[in-house]
Amino acid sequence: MQPEQKTDSVMQRASEKEPTPEMIRDQELFREVGLSLEEFKMITHYLGRLPNWTELGIYSVMWSEHCSYKNSKPLLKRFPVDGPRVVQGPGEGAGALDIGDGQAVVFKIESHNHPSAVEPFQGAATGVGGIIRDVFSMGARPVALLNSLRFGQLHHPRVRYLFEQAVAGIAHYGNVIGIPTVGGEVEFDASYDGNPLVNAMCVGVLPQEELQKGVARGKGNPVIYVGASTGRDGIHGATFASEELGEDAEEKRPSVQVGDPFMEKLLLEACMELVKKNILIGIQDMGAAGLTSSSTEMAAKGESGMELDLDQVPQRETGMTPYEIMLSESQERMLLVVEDGREGEVQQVLDKWGLQSAVVGRVTADGRYRIRHRGNIVADIPVNTLVDDAPVQYRSGVEPAYYRENADVQPEKSLSQVDPVDALKRVLASPNVASKEWVYRQYDHMVRTSTAVRPGSDAAVVVLDGLDKALAMSTDGNSRYVYLDPREGGAVAVAEAARNVVCSGAQPLGITDCLNFGSPEKLEVFWQLEQAVDGMSEACRRLETPVVGGNVSLYNESKGTIHPSPIVGMVGLVENRRHITTQSFKRDGDRLFLLGETKAELGGSELQSVIEGKVAGRPPRVDLEVEAKLHQGILAAIRKGWVSSAHDCSNGGVAVTLAESTFGEGLGAEVDVTSPWDPIVFLFSESQSRAVLSIPPQHGDAFRQLLEEMGVPCAEIGRVTGDRLTVRVNGQQVIDTPVQDLRSIWEGAIPCEMNRSSTN
Amino acid sequence: MRFAVPVFPGSNCDQDCAKAVREVLERPADLVWYTEDSLDNYDAIILPGGFSYGDYLRTGALARFSPVMEAVAEAAEKGKLVLGICNGFQVLLEAGLLPGAMRVNDHLQFRCSIQTLQVENNSLPFTACYKQGEIIRLPIAHGEGNYYCDDQTLQELEDRGQIAFRYHGENPNGSVAGIAGIVNRRGNVLGLMPHPERAIHDWMGSRDGARLFRSMLQYWEGMYGAA
Known part of the structure; x- marks a missing residue:
């Protein structure tokens, strides 16, 4: 075929319903699918002619922020992505790290905001479904799910609806497919009133030789479509995710996909069998931008081309146009390339699992992405222009006024007169601190019978079949800190996630991240993004936890901009199951030690939020050298078998750390400290790099000596005893309350809020 | 003693059940695909939890038509031990091997937690290793565990000692008379919502489930010798 003829047939394809190439140009219809004039000109240049409607759609999703990271790419390059354990860094479905014994842990976090x-139900459910496919498309068996959620204030009925339905959606998908949801975190803040965040993380394990890639190689090899048939759901989901949520957001409901976890369970098991049979050249899930992104990315990574025949694609609706088939985000679909x-x-394998499949195309060698429909070529695009040559926006940020104004705020002064007991009760009742059992009891967190530390402790721990090892995992991010100082807050997110994993007895290995921010076109938002990435990068370098994958979600704006919310998903390795440690006090008489240094740091604290209703000042600072020493010290003590419990200090400071440690077993504590600070500051300051450990009496002295030798500040502050929490600061009794009273406040807060709209 | 664990499309506790048998009893347990129509080579059957056929239509309603379910009914008829856990219990109800039906939890949410139970009858093949009236802890994880039967059936269950386990303290789903698990009249088919296979080691949070499997082995060895 001559090039001119191809072009002619492409041009002819424009159906009566669809705009012609000339109309797209003259009426600037490219704007409707999120492309700028500049981008439209680039497309015309790459094609050497005007694009038709189908081609325009393909470019628009592939060049959306969601697929191309066009706004964030220059920043993402700042992350450290290498390390001795890195088996697979960013760029595939998920990252992979070596955990010894020939095994790798594969994990990734992704947003579905x-x-x-x-x-909320389907949005959250399909977020879970998508991240699970990312992990098993690497050949890994998914072993755990986590999530990170942000909602507005629970007194709004709409917020309660979003929270209730999103949790139910997450639960539904994970429960049905049979992968335990073992951990997560939830924060509530007015900035999320109209724009909740739903980030889902999946962790899998595989023998390293079974690692798969999303590539299409070998001219003539068949491209096989597996799973659910293609419908009109989710068309332009990726573009939708790359815009602000406007007044018409409700009209975008058809952009939301519908999930079927039963189908995905079949798909998962079938793909696991195919991996074991070692017959796959490439495998990739059809996630955002569906068939388009999976097939073009596979072709681009394989440095090949691809020809698809849309008439072979299983369809659940009649009369679908090429545009609709290519851009559908119907769920539970995979694309495979196997040897001819x-x-x-x-x-044979797919038949066993009752899955439909079809050979929908062939790998080619000419670098073209060619789509046929009813005998016509409806798209003919150079593959690399969709993936490698996607436009990149080099933006710059401006320091916002609020950041400068906050330099003078001194919350320590205004808060010092608050009554400590009243403050503790109010902080425990804050939904940010309160027990999240209402959430996680809806998640099956025990299926697969590998969960050694269930939700509610610092990190979840999942044991590995046939090995003495275990994986610890945690999701973290304090959006208030990031708002007040994105660089510091970004570093804290990494440090705290690592600290949580360490307190569970694990060596932190690496992270996946999800960058949830507002519109990068706003200078102040871009500043937040840039600063946060720098802070995270610095922490990842010092703590030796490379970034092996992640996701960016920008344009989180509805009535205003959300707090900048980078989320860190950390995975750590427990070398020996005996090292698994939880936060609850275990034995009456154990000695209590506070590790780390307490400073007057109440900016962005939970106390400030509940008492003054504001987020102001500078957030706690993290010294990464000090943080790293703390981790080494805690791990050394745990490995010696000296630690009964370990709990890091975060939201709500030492007061909340102590209270939460009493809740598990109902064991109280007597604490008596001398501090350079007022009781309120000592109790509620959120200084970083601190943890409270309980140590059996006979090991206390050796423990202190070890920690001091390792350069970790270590103060003995009391002992585990009775059923009350009593605290004396500088000789003054400031708390003396039954554990049960505190626990019922902490346990009851979220169910009470939700009772307004639900029966339980 | 050889165990079969039938696997339906959508089962997700099949591996866990087989693992529990191997770890607690050191006896073989095979996963058996739902298309098998004979279980003659097995001495006991465990119908696992999960969402067979996605729980479409009703929980267990589609799985009961699988070829393997005829073999399960046959095994029950022969007096072999049949244990249905969670979705397995729901399948047994739909198949008519146990009386009653399952409804959505009264609070309408899925519930996963470690629950306190009371052993109501320790003279069953599944419960002999427990003490009568003993309080044990087993995990639950279900959205539809709200067991229902009519008054007459309930009376019969009570009178014949067919209630094996009852929730102690909080009833997590609203089931009639706090029922967590029941057996058939003959006592060789047990269905229960809690997951004994998730409670066989201390690190799981409880190991009270291990004795349910031990009871099965003890019963079988009593019948057929320690072969």
Whole structure:
């Protein structure tokens, strides 16, 4: 075929319903699908002619922020991505780290914020489904799910609806597919009133030789479509996710996909069988931008081309146009490339699991991405222009006024007169601190019978079959800190996630991150993004936890901009199951030690939020050298078998750390400290790099000596005893309250809020 | 003693059940695909938890038509031990191997927690290693565990000692008379919502489930010798 002829048939394809290439140009219809004039000109240049409607759609999703990271790419390059354990860094479905014994841990976090804002149940559910596919498309068996959620204030009925439905959606998908949801975190803040955040993380394990890649190689090899048939759901989901949530967000409801976890369970098991049979050349899930992104990315990574015949794509609706088929985000679909002639072997496995499949195309060698529909070529695009040559926006940020104004705020002064007991009760009742059992009891966190530390402790721990090792995992991010100082807050997110993993007895290995921010087109938002990435990068370098994958969610704006919310998903390795440690006090008489240094740091604290209703000042600072020493000290003590419990200090300071440690077993504590600070500051300051450990009496002295030798500030502050929490600061009794009273406040807070709209 | 664990599309506790048998009893347990129509080679059957057929239509309603369910009914008829856990219990109800039906939890939410139970009858093949009236802790994880039967059936269950386990303290789903698990008249088919296979080591939070499997082995060895 001559090039001119191809072009002609492409041009002819424009159906009566669809705009012609000339209309797209003259009426600037490219703007409707989120492309700028400049980008439209680039497309015309790459094609050497005007694009038709289908081609325009393909470019628009591939060049959306969601798929191309066009706004964040220059920043993402700042993350450290290498390390001795890195088996797979960013760029594939998920990252992978070596955990010894020939095994690797595969994990990734991803956002589903926009869909969850309009249709919370399906939005959240399909977020979980998508991240699970990312992990098993690497060949890994998913072993755990986590999440990180942000909602507005619970007194709004709409917020309660979003919270209730998003949690139910997450629960539904994970429970049905049978992967335990072992951990997560939830924060509430007015900035999320109209724009909740739903980030889902999946962790899998595999023998390293079974690691798969999303590539299409070998001219003539078949491209096989597996799973659910293609419908009109989710068309332009990726573009939707790359815009602000406007007044018309409700109209975007058709952009939200509908999930079927049963189908995904079948798909998961079938793909695991195919991996074990070692017949796959490439495998990738059809996530955001569906068939388009999976097929073009596979072709680009394989440095090949691809030809697809849309008439072969299983469809659940009649009369779908090429545009609709290419851009559908119907769930539970995978794309496979296998060696020519082995289709039968694949078919056998898929038949067993009752899955439909079809050979929808062939790998080519000419670098073109060619789509046929009813005998016509409806798109013909150089593959690399969709993936590698996607436009990059080099933006710069400006320090916002609020950051300068906050330099003079001194919350320590205004808060010092608050009554400590009243403050503790109010902080424990804050939904940010309160027990999240209402959430996690809806998640099956025990299926697969590997969960050694269930939700509610610092990090979840999942044991590995046939090995003495275990994986610890945690999601973290304090959006208030990031708002007040994105650089510091970004570093704290990494440090705290690592600290949580350490307190569970694990060596932190690496992170996946989800950057949830407002519009990068706003100078102040871009400043937040840039600063946060720098802070995170610095912490990842010092704590030797490379970034092996992640996701960016920008344009989180509805009535205003959300707090900048980078979320860190950390995975750590427990070398020996005996090292698994939890936060609850275990034995009456154990000695209590506070590690780290307490400073007057109440900016962005929970106390400031509940007492003064504001987020102001400078957040706690983290010294990464000090943080690293703390981790080494805690791990050394745990490995010696000296630690009964370990709990890091975060939201709500030492007061909340102590209270939460009493709740598990109902064991109280007597604490008596001398401090350079007022009781309120000592109790509620959120200084970083601190943890409270309980140590059996006979090991206390050796413990203190070890920690001092390792350069970790270590103060003995009391002992575990009785059923009351009593605290004396500088000789003054400031708290003396039954554990049960505190626990019922902490346990009851969220159920009470939610009772307004639910029966339980 | 050889165990079969039938696997339906959507089962997700099949591996856990087989693992529990191997770890607690050191006896073989095979996963058996739902299309098998004979279980003659097995001495006991465990119908696992999960969401067979996605729980579409009703929980367990589609799985009961699987070929393997005829073999399960046959095994029950022969007096072999049949244990249905969670979705397995729901399948047994739909198949008519146990009386009653399952409804959505009264609070309408899925519930996963470690629950306190009372052993109501320790003279069953599944409960002999427990003390009568003993309080044990087993995990639950279900959205539809709200067991229902009519008054007459309930009376019969009570009178014949067919209630094996009852929730102690909080009833997590609203089930009739706090029922957590029941057996058939003959006592060789047990269905229960809690997951004994998730409570066989201390690190799991409880190991009270291990004795349920031990009871099964003890019963079988009593019948057929320690072969």
